[in-house]
Amino acid sequence: MAKHIEKAPLEYSMCTGCVSCEMVCSMVHEGYVSPQTKRLFFKAGPVKTMLHEIYTCQQCDDHPCYEACPKKDEAMCIDENGIVYVNEKNCIGCGKCAKACKFTPSRIHVVKSKDKEERKAKKCDLCRTRPEGPACVQWCPFMCLAVSDRLPWEERQETDQS
Amino acid sequence: MQRLDGYAGKILRINLTDSSTEELSTWDYLPDYIGGRGICNKIFWDEVPKGVGAFDPENKLIFMTGPTTATGIPTGGRAVMTGISPCTLPEQYSYGSIGGWIGTVLKYAGYDGFILEGKAPAPVYLLIEDDKVQFLDASPIWGQVVSVTQESIRLAHGADIHSMVIGPAGEHLHRNASITTSNDNTFARAGFGAVFGSKNLKAMAFRGSGKIKAADMEKVFELRKTVGRPERQPNPPVMRESMGHVSNSFPHQWKNGSYACSPGCNSRCQRLLMDSKSPFTGGKVSQTEKCVSVLAFNYTYEHPWGASLFVLDEKNPRTLGQQKSFPHGPDKTDPDWEICSEVYKGDRMDLWGPDFDRGALMMELANEYGIDKWEMIIHYFTWLAMAKKEGLLTDLDFGMEVDVENPAFVRHFIDSMTYRTGIGDIFAEGMARAIRTLGKEKYGDTIYQGRVNQDGVRLDIPVSLEAAWGYSAHWQGRGFQSTPKWLWVANALNTMVNTRDCFNSGHMHVTPDDVRQFLADGPSYSDLLIQRVMENEGASMIKDSVTTCEWQSPDIVWHDMELQMYQAATGDDSMTKEKLDEFAVRSRLLYRAILMRNFGRCRDLEAENVYPFLTYPDPWGEVDTWDEWNDTVDRYYKANHWDPATGWPYRETWERYGLKDVADEMEKLGMLPSPGQAYQRKPDPSVRQEV
Ligand code: SF4
Ligand code: SF4
Numbered sequence: 019m020a021k022h023i024e025k026a027p028l029e030y031s032m033c034t035g036c037v038s039c040e041m042v043c044s045m046v047h048e049g050y051v052s053p054q055t056k057r058l059f060f061k062a063g064p065v066k067t068m069l070h071e072i073y074t075c076q077q078c079d080d081h082p083c084y085e086a087c088p089k090k091d092e093a094m095c096i097d098e099n100g101i102v103y104v105n106e107k108n109c110i111g112c113g114k115c116a117k118a119c120k121f122t123p124s125r126i127h128v129v130k131s132k133d134k135e136e137r138k139a140k141k142c143d144l145c146r147t148r149p150e151g152p153a154c155v156q157w158c159p160f161m162c163l164a165v166s167d168r169l170p171w172e173e174r175q176e177t178d179q180s
Numbered sequence: 181m182q183r184l185d186g187y188a189g190k191i192l193r194i195n196l197t198d199s200s201t202e203e204l205s206t207w208d209y210l211p212d213y214i215g216g217r218g219i220c221n222k223i224f225w226d227e228v229p230k231g232v233g234a235f236d237p238e239n240k241l242i243f244m245t246g247p248t249t250a251t252g253i254p255t256g257g258r259a260v261m262t263g264i265s266p267c268t269l270p271e272q273y274s275y276g277s278i279g280g281w282i283g284t285v286l287k288y289a290g291y292d293g294f295i296l297e298g299k300a301p302a303p304v305y306l307l308i309e310d311d312k313v314q315f316l317d318a319s320p321i322w323g324q325v326v327s328v329t330q331e332s333i334r335l336a337h338g339a340d341i342h343s344m345v346i347g348p349a350g351e352h353l354h355r356n357a358s359i360t361t362s363n364d365n366t367f368a369r370a371g372f373g374a375v376f377g378s379k380n381l382k383a384m385a386f387r388g389s390g391k392i393k394a395a396d397m398e399k400v401f402e403l404r405k406t407v408g409r410p411e412r413q414p415n416p417p418v419m420r421e422s423m424g425h426v427s428n429s430f431p432h433q434w435k436n437g438s439y440a441c442s443p444g445c446n447s448r449c450q451r452l453l454m455d456s457k458s459p460f461t462g463g464k465v466s467q468t469e470k471c472v473s474v475l476a477f478n479y480t481y482e483h484p485w486g487a488s489l490f491v492l493d494e495k496n497p498r499t500l501g502q503q504k505s506f507p508h509g510p511d512k513t514d515p516d517w518e519i520c521s522e523v524y525k526g527d528r529m530d531l532w533g534p535d536f537d538r539g540a541l542m543m544e545l546a547n548e549y550g551i552d553k554w555e556m557i558i559h560y561f562t563w564l565a566m567a568k569k570e571g572l573l574t575d576l577d578f579g580m581e582v583d584v585e586n587p588a589f590v591r592h593f594i595d596s597m598t599y600r601t602g603i604g605d606i607f608a609e610g611m612a613r614a615i616r617t618l619g620k621e622k623y624g625d626t627i628y629q630g631r632v633n634q635d636g637v638r639l640d641i642p643v644s645l646e647a648a649w650g651y652s653a654h655w656q657g658r659g660f661q662s663t664p665k666w667l668w669v670a671n672a673l674n675t676m677v678n679t680r681d682c683f684n685s686g687h688m689h690v691t692p693d694d695v696r697q698f699l700a701d702g703p704s705y706s707d708l709l710i711q712r713v714m715e716n717e718g719a720s721m722i723k724d725s726v727t728t729c730e731w732q733s734p735d736i737v738w739h740d741m742e743l744q745m746y747q748a749a750t751g752d753d754s755m756t757k758e759k760l761d762e763f764a765v766r767s768r769l770l771y772r773a774i775l776m777r778n779f780g781r782c783r784d785l786e787a788e789n790v791y792p793f794l795t796y797p798d799p800w801g802e803v804d805t806w807d808e809w810n811d812t813v814d815r816y817y818k819a820n821h822w823d824p825a826t827g828w829p830y831r832e833t834w835e836r837y838g839l840k841d842v843a844d845e846m847e848k849l850g851m852l853p854s855p856g857q858a859y860q861r862k863p864d865p866s867v868r869q870e871v
């Protein structure tokens with residue numbers, strides 16, 4: 019898997035359920051807040067646990083979502099860093115990518131709307147065009163999120179890249 | 181009204197009697213009433229006449245968010261509910277504020293708020309998904325405890341559904357019943373859970389798919405760096421070696437976690453007792469806990485607490501929610517550090533000794549039955565403990581021996597009042613009403629002999645810690661949370677013009693210089709103190725309307741935080757700090773108008789309701805005399821431009837804030853005093869006639 023967003027284990031930081039991650043994700047991409055336009059998915063834990071889950075795109079090497087897209091390379095695209103992203107201009111909202119995602123729940127959400135123009139696939143693009151990097155990582159107040167090649171809770175040694 | 185960003189634009193009216201709904205326009209209430217409690221007050225004033233009781237179908241529960249809700253502005257996730265409260269004594273219009281996901285999801289569904297009215301013919305729960313409202317049969321979940329109800333709703337409608345529900349206490353019209361969100365936030369203090377019960381409403385569940393746009397996204401991100409607790413820091417659960425607070429602590433191993441109350445918040449004020457035991461399944465649960473709960477575990481001392489909750493300055497501006505685990509700790513180079521950090525020591529009370537499991541049991545029963553924890557711990561159980569020690573309970577049949585240290589009794593008593601069995605039926609009416617049914621003189625006013633201050637001096641305190649309007653003490657200087665006189669006089673004034681414990685958003689914030697001035701003036705004779713009380717009441721109204729969070733708002737050192745939030749959300753640049761303050765006075769006046777018209781609110785009621793508790797000594801032996809208290813009340817009314825004789829605003833006062841229609845109505849009701857009317861102070865009502 020290419021780099022992707024990961025959630026911290028409980029011992030490092032407990033997710034507070036603030037959903038700031040979902041909100042800022044929508045805010046930086048769309049300029050507003052909506053449960054339909056976030057690209058990562060908060061799932062509240064069973065009642066009386068307060069142990070929540072965050073689901074994000076894993077940026078799979080074989081990316082079946084990309085393969086399933088009828089407008090491959092126009093709508094579902096892969097950039098030079100291997101990031102699978104949606105070029106919304108060309109997305110027809112067919113939802114084939116969301117179905118093809120190998121994870122449950124799917125890491126792609128297709129906006130449901132009466133307005134056909136709004137029916138676009140939303141998936142994590144690692145905020146690829148954002149100079150500050152992933153917004154969810156930057157704005158999670160409790161450092162629960164990180165990009166998988168740089169997980170503060172793993173304290174990795176920088177090893178030689180071969 | 182020109183449309184503003186930040187709002188959803190509609191308010192949903194839900195009639196439970198005939199299962200109908202209607203949409204109102206939020207714009208009809210803007211810009212004069214902002215949102216939250218402001219709009220609630222206006223709707224209630226317009227719609228609910230005199231003579232309606234808490235459990236009448238004509239009572240309305242009005243839920244409102246603010247323009248900041250669902251915009252990404254931290255703390256904007258909070259919401260409010262108002263209506264006639266069954267637990268305030270007598271029943272009056274009251275309010276509560278709440279975190280949870282409901283406010284945000286409601287806005288996604290397209291509504292800034294909703295009005296609940298009427299009474300369903302049979303138990304129902306509501307499912308609101310965008311503009312689709314369903315009235316569903318609640319018989320399968322009626323009778324279930326809170327968590328089972330929530331889980332059933334999740335199972336039926338999906339894990340992304342957000343609910344608020346009542347437990348058995350609300351169904352049985354326990355006057356302290358709460359409404360609980362799916363992340364364990366509650367409307368508890370006003371007893372609105374019982375109003376749900378009276379309307380045959382078990383739960384409401386929400387899902388929304390719309391969008392909310394803030395006007396100034398750059399500003400929203402800036403506020404995320406300046407409001408609340410902006411330092412990024414991991415939040416691991418921590419193993420604690422002791423439970424309790426300062427002098428109440430005792431050794432106990434437990435796992436402490438924390439979470440945020442509402443969407444978008446960057447703080448985590450809610451404490452979790454992770455891995456505590458469920459009294460129902462015996463399994464492990466993460467139990468939500470907040471400040472008062474420490475006393476459930478051990479009540480040997482009256483709560484001691486630091487001045488820093490109330491006394492802030494530029495160097496130490498930390499508010500309530502930021503006290504805990506602030507990464508950099510306090511700034512002790514502050515020359516005023518001593519005054520900011522003073523600890524007000526509590527009295528020895530000896531009500532019950534340390535026991536983690538018994539405390540967790542008491543709280544979990546409150547969580548699951550849906551009962552206000554505050555009244556449970558500070559009113560019911562303190563009374564049981566003190567009355568038992570004073571030998572008052574021998575004639576009452578509790579069904580088993582009263583022993584607040586025995587977990588079996590704790591469960592038995594809470595069960596009995598939840599389900600109204602045996603003597604529990606009397607207690608389900610709320611502590612204040614129960615005391616009056618039993619006989620207040622004996623069961624309420626008998627002095628507990630076991631209160632001793634830090635110098636070993638025994639101090640009088642009645643066995644019932646009722647402070648005002650039927651509520652137990654909260655920051656009233658004695659009985660619970662020792663505070664110096666300047667602070668309890670201020671809190672008494674705020675409580676006096678209220679209908680409830682006002683600390684959902686009404687903690688006083690003052691500066692060290694203010695405190696010096698209060699002491700120089702004398703707390704009962706300080707115009708600055710009066711001014712600060714009024715500002716604080718205004719700040720509370722603004723917080724509950726914009727909306728933001730009391731626990732994160734350092735208002736005394738950051739005066740325009742709420743203004744910045746409002747502007748970032750709405751884009752309304754014509755709003756100024758002065759106009760926002762004007763709104764606060766307008767909304768407070770409307771609150772007063774409701775209390776006057778519907779409940780006959782006047783000076784005598786107010787001054788006499790609050791006074792008795794002020795006659796018991798605080799930890800330093802200080803009391804208020806009738807004359808001192810009335811001098812303070814005079815000052816306060818005059819500063820508000822209200823008639824000191826009646827406590828009623830003059831026409832000019834109403835009109836200055838755009839409330840001519842209210843003034844006209846008051847005139848019709850004979851409640852419009854003219855300035856300069858003579859006023860004869862009444863004699864001290866607490867002086868008993870010799871028989
Ligand atoms: S921002 Fe962080 S703490 Fe908040 S919900 Fe997302 S992962 Fe959890
Ligand atoms: S959307 Fe699903 S399938 Fe596609 S890369 Fe992400 S995780 Fe893999």
Ligand code: SF4
Nearest residue numbers: 043142144145152154
């Ligand atoms: S990296 Fe960017 S796009 Fe992906 S979930 Fe986080 S904020 Fe959204």
